[in-house]
Amino acid sequence: MRSVFLLLTGLAGGAFLAPQAHADSASAVVGKMQPLTDGAAIYQHVCQGCHMPDGKGALGSGARFPALAGNAKLANGDYPIYVVLNGYGGMPWFSGMLTDKQVSDVVNYVRSHFGNHYTDIVKPEDVAGQRPAINPEQE
Numbered sequence: 001m002r003s004v005f006l007l008l009t010g011l012a013g014g015a016f017l018a019p020q021a022h023a024d025s026a027s028a029v030v031g032k033m034q035p036l037t038d039g040a041a042i043y044q045h046v047c048q049g050c051h052m053p054d055g056k057g058a059l060g061s062g063a064r065f066p067a068l069a070g071n072a073k074l075a076n077g078d079y080p081i082y083v084v085l086n087g088y089g090g091m092p093w094f095s096g097m098l099t100d101k102q103v104s105d106v107v108n109y110v111r112s113h114f115g116n117h118y119t120d121i122v123k124p125e126d127v128a129g130q131r132p133a134i135n136p137e138q139e
Helices: 002-012 023-029 039-051 078-086 100-111 124-128
Strands: 058-060 063-065
Touching (some): 039 100, 078 124, 100 124
């Protein structure tokens, strides 16, 4: 029992982790980050892992990822902006990861794809107006 405890404590302390790669070898270890320059790219790299490539959502492992396809909640552009910035349910917030333009791009993409036909465009200014204030105690 003691050897199991020592093994687990060693693992928790990082004693058995692989050596760190050197900065000059980082390009050999990981590929380049794809630029998130439009709504489709942002959806593909940030959203589709949960909401699926077809926007139909998923259910599994005790989690439910809502469908974006044909979702009437997307009719008002303020709702998806709020959800992307602040998260909702099990969805994390992305206010610290995406710019106002990226949020508006992905919201416009989702609202005009997957059987959604909402034509009023969300602008970066709309996102800025909803962006949560930064709490200095959290920095």
